[in-house]
Amino acid sequence: MYYDLDSLEELSAELGFRTSRSSPNLLEIALLEGVTLEFHNWRDAEDTMVGFSGGQWHSHGNLQLMTGDKTYVELDELDILDGIKSGWLLIAERYLNGNLKDRWLAHKDEKVDVACIEPGEEVRIRRLG
Secondary structure: OOOOHHHHHHHHHHHOOEEEEEEOOEEEEEEEOOEEEEEEEEOOOOEEEEEEOOOOOEEOOOEEEEOOOOOEEEEOHHHHHHHHHHOOEEEEEEEEOOEEEEEEEEEOOOOOOOOOOOOOEEEEEEOOO
């Protein structure tokens, strides 16, 4: 199942996010200055992907996020955008020695494991709503 990029683009406008499309199969949504979430439909591979521009983290199809030790939620593309705007989905960022290394989405109820944090590493959490 492919992402409904047209509906996602419409919802983005309603929520006040800027969008751009460099191809019919890619929707870029500017969430914050320098923070762009991308939704891809890979027609030739019959796959989908959501992730942050320039980042490593990504997910295919519906997004599954932990909300507890044994619980999770499954979100479609519209749920993801609603969650970010309302504040129950957070943008997590990993920095090492002041340089951004990765960015991902996290549920507000997810527990953050800091047992393996390295010297010079930071994790920053951003909430929009």
